[in-house]
Structure formats: C-alpha cells, structure tokens
Amino acid sequence: MKRNIAYIPGDGIGPEIVREAKKVLDKVCSVYGHEFHYEELLLGGASIDAHGVPLTEETIKKAKAADAVLMGSIGGDAKTSPWYQLEPSKRPEAGLLGIRKALNLFANLRPAYLYDELRKACPLKEEVIGDGFDMIIVRELTGGLYFGERKTVEENGVRKAVDTLSYNEEEIRRIAIKAFEIAGKRRKKVTSVDKANVLDSSRLWRKVVEEVAKNYPDITLEHMLVDNCAMQLVHNPGQFDVILTENMFGDILSDEASMVTGSIGMLSSASLNETSFGLYEPSHGSAPDIAGKDVANPIATILSAAMMLRFSLDLDKEADAVEAAVAQVLEEGYRTPDIYSEGMKKTGTAQMGSLIAERI
C-alpha cells in the first residue's frame, strides 16, 4: 500500500522523537510491504525561523493533501526563546492552533493509562491505583474559548479583556458521537464533563450529549462537573472509561490525567476530522530543556504513529504490531531516563526507537 504522510518535526525534542517514530514505520513498511512517502513540513518555531510565521499556506495545503500528519512537538522555552518576544498570534503555539482549525481537527483523542510495568513511576499510592486505570479523553478541539472572539480594549482609561466561549449543537453533536463510538469499542461508559451549574454552553452541551446518548442504548452516560472531575482523577482514576469534554476543560483534564499515569512520555494523541484524516503527536510538550541530548522518550510519538496506522491508514494489524513491540521492550526492561527505575536498563532516544523497530 502506498501512502503519503506529512511529517512535521517541530521544535525542542520534536525532531529526535519523530525520527524514531519514522524508524519504526520504516520497519513496518518493510515487513508488511507498504510504501510511505514523507513530505517534511514546517510548523511552529521552525516555521517562524524559516518564514517569520508559525504556519504557512504551504504547510496547510501539503498537510491537507496527505493521508495523515505525523508530528513531533511544537514550542520552545517561553522564558528564553526569541519566539516569545513576538505577539501571541505569531508564536509557535498559534501555528498549532491554526493547523487544528485549518484541517478541521475537532476530535482530540488522548489515551491515559497506567502501564503495569510503570506502576512505580505513578505518583498515586498502590491502594489508589488498585487494578490500574485505562481511560481516553475525547476533547473538542476547534471550538470554545480557543476560537471565540476576543478583544482587549480600554474603557475610560481602564484596560479590559474579553474572551468568548461558544458552542453550537452541531459542534457538540459530532464530538459526542465520536466519544460514544469509541466507548462502544471499550468499556461502554461515557463521562461527559461540563460546568452546567454555571455556564450556558455547558447546559447546551449536556442537552445535546443526552440527545446523542439515545442512539447508544448500550452505553452508560454520566455527567460530571469539571471541578469534581479534577478531584476524581486523583481520587479514583479507575472509574473512567471515556471522558468527553470541551476544549479548555479537555486541555486541563487531559494534562492532569496524563501526569496521574506517571508516564507522560508514553502517551499518544490523535486529532481527527470528519473523515479518516488526522494529525498524530505525542501528548507531551517539546521539552526544550532536554532537546538534542538523546534522553527524550520517543514512545509517545511511536504510539501516536500506531494510532495513525489504525485510524487514518486502516492498518490495524500493523498498529497492533507496533503496540506489541513497545510492550515487549518495556517487559524486557528498557527504559528512557523519564521512566527509569532501579534494576532496569537505561536507554537513549535513538536506541529505544531501534529496539522497538527490531521487534516488529
């Protein structure tokens, strides 16, 4: 099978982790007889350096033309990098937000689970971990406060800033459907998170989610307030299967959930549109402090590549093989520094990629 992949190294550790994902995909291609063509694109800081802006029309056009986008990570050190001297709309993150919108990537899937092998790295006590946890956060990605109107004005000498949180029923419905579809293939439970005791947008959210739920009689729906959810993720993460929420709440809760697993270097993400097209990136950031040192964990990106095989390229068997190879390497005791514990085999970024590729 021939496929075109847009390849975005990005900033910080981005280039070195996505390189390992490509190494693994190369092995997949040779074992399963596929041919992937990679088109390297600029986004974020790398695009600012080359073109003065974090996202160009060319990147959008070429990304759209591909079957999927595989990405490292975007952004630099906000305290020291010259990118952050620019006004907000010209910074690396604006490129990421821009490409999400331009490609209509409204569904952000962020799995967060505990690796049995990494229970030691989990910040939670054994009795809280219990039998472990395995959830996926389905975050709406192209609406809400992120893309509402905003302005900063001065009224009678007093500065004032306004952001707008808006959702319409179509935006809510399509992300809710994604969540229910995913739950159907998992443990059949959707927890929809909102702040319906305060926000109109949350009340509409709740209503539309209930309407969608009617079409999925075998799936249990529960509503949870966002403040309570932030507590429950620490108190009893095992209760969650699929968490469905809007853009800003999803940003906060998915980061909390990923840290709760203790293995943020292991967690993948997919951002999908209405078709099978998607952008795949690790759920962690660009960690500029450890860039270029061969210590970053490439597994989140490698697992994101597995998601790409599954969701965008329809190559389930190959995705399974990548996931199995990751599990095997962990079982054999290989660990990058972020997940290292005594008695394990300390491994660098490139070696980790090679070890996984070899096991496919």
Next chain:
Amino acid sequence: MKRNIAYIPGDGIGPEIVREAKKVLDKVCSVYGHEFHYEELLLGGASIDAHGVPLTEETIKKAKAADAVLMGSIGGDAKTSPWYQLEPSKRPEAGLLGIRKALNLFANLRPAYLYDELRKACPLKEEVIGDGFDMIIVRELTGGLYFGERKTVEENGVRKAVDTLSYNEEEIRRIAIKAFEIAGKRRKKVTSVDKANVLDSSRLWRKVVEEVAKNYPDITLEHMLVDNCAMQLVHNPGQFDVILTENMFGDILSDEASMVTGSIGMLSSASLNETSFGLYEPSHGSAPDIAGKDVANPIATILSAAMMLRFSLDLDKEADAVEAAVAQVLEEGYRTPDIYSEGMKKTGTAQMGSLIAERI
C-alpha cells in the same frame, strides 16, 4: 467583645457541621470573654424550600449588616433533589453565586495542605509527598465566566450557547494584591496561573500581575499555564506557596489541590471583600449522601471559623487556639470516618466538635 455573625446552616451536612463550629466558638467566647450574636439566615436549598428562591433580599441585607458570615454548605443531590427540576438560575448554587456577587466577595482563599497526621490518607506516594506541602489558592471570585454575559439562541434552527470571560485591570489588580500580601506572610512566592498562550483575558491578567509584583520586590513571581499547573499539583505539590488565579481555573485547581491533600474534610475557605468582612465555609460540598448520619467531618468548618476569627474579627489569639485544639485532637488520634485509619479512634461529627471545644 460583641460581634454579630450571620449564620447559614445551608443544605446536606451543612447544618450539622456548622453547629459544631458554633459549639467551638461558644467555648472561645466563654474562655476569652466575648459575646457573639448569631442571626440565622437561609440560602440555597433551604431558602428555596422556604421562599421559592435560593437567595432573598433579606438574607443579603442581614448578611451585610453582620461582621462576618459563617456557613455550612449549599446544594443537594443533583440527580434526585426536586431543586434540580428548577431552571439553573433558581437552583441552590445560584444562591451561592448570588451572595458572592451581592457581598462583593472577590477574594476566595483556599488553603490546601497536608496534615502530617494524615499522610496515610494522601493519595500521593511518599516520595511525591516528600517534606509535605502547604499552599493557598487565591481565587478571583466575582468575575470571569461565572459572571459574564451569557445567552442561548437559535440561529437558522441551530441552537447555540455563548458565555463570556471578561476581566478588567481593576478586578485583576485587587486580587493580585491580596495574593502578594498573603505571600508576604508565608514563603514569599506567588504562582500566577493563566492560559496566556490562548486567552486575551489571561494576557491582561499576566500584565497586571507583573505591574502589581513591582510593589513587592521581596516576593518571587512565577507564571504557569493552567494545564501545566493541573499536572504540577500531582507531580510536585511542594513547589507551591500561593497560587493566584481567575475564577474558573481557581474552581478546578482548588478542588484538585484539596483532593491531593487527601483530607478534603479538613480544608477551610474564606471569601473576602475589600474590607475585613468575609464569608467562611468549608471548601468541600454538602455531601447529601451522608447528611444526618453524624459521620461528616466538621473540622473544615471549624477551621473556617478560625479564619473568621483571624480575618474578620481580628481575634488572632483565639484563632490560634482553635487551630491548636484541632491539631491536638488529631494528635490524640481522633478521626471522623473520612480520615480514619487503623489504630485510630473513630469519632462522630458531634463528638469531634465537643473534643475540639474542650481543648480550648
């Protein structure tokens, strides 16, 4: 000293926990020779039952006339209580939001710390707990998404809901000043939390906080993005001293922080206006499932009463005495069920209140 206290039992466990706080204050009065007059007011569900609305003009007027407000907790079981058949603006929580706004209680202080005696109840592993943690969240309470314009409309047959997040520099400045003042009496560090890579309101927030910081050269200011803060609270809570943030982020982060301590039944809160006036309530909710069973932990409310003595009644010595009595009872091994562990002495709500009162 004679003082007038507005006394709001509230809903769920509210009446039984605030009764224990009053018991402790009665002892304070008899030992230190004060006279507190209590005026009982209705708010939330109790007010709906009596008057059909969650907040009346009378409650506002009488609360304003008092030196401080001592409160239990507001709200019922959203799934089963008839209050939740009413439209949102008529539900118990609307009373709480209404009184915050009517009394101009813009500064919500929520301490979150680990009790040495309760390390076992903390969900975090010993190595994450380290030397423990002791932070206070300073949450803006009368602005942001909570009090912005909102509407639900239908456009060409498509329902749409809009909420508005707005802050002006005066609102930001006064809460920032509170945070810096508090930090000055603590470990001299303010972490201001925002989402400045996305929101205009956060960018103004950051600017104004920086301006305020200039007047506090001995205090270290750091900015943190809200998603990162949600991670750091789990990863390394010991890094925080004072967290300063806007209304919605503060709602989410303070609940997360309180759960991270493992002792949510122990955490007090104060909501202050520009004067010494304030409303004091436990930072936990009304827990209708355990109401009336003499199992609720009254300590959060008792410590809120201590905050009232300190902040609104200028009775520092008396506040110290209450806090010391709580510490002593814990040392002696008394525990309500929520914080019970093997070998401790299991204690009910009323007995816990009496034990603390006796030690003053």
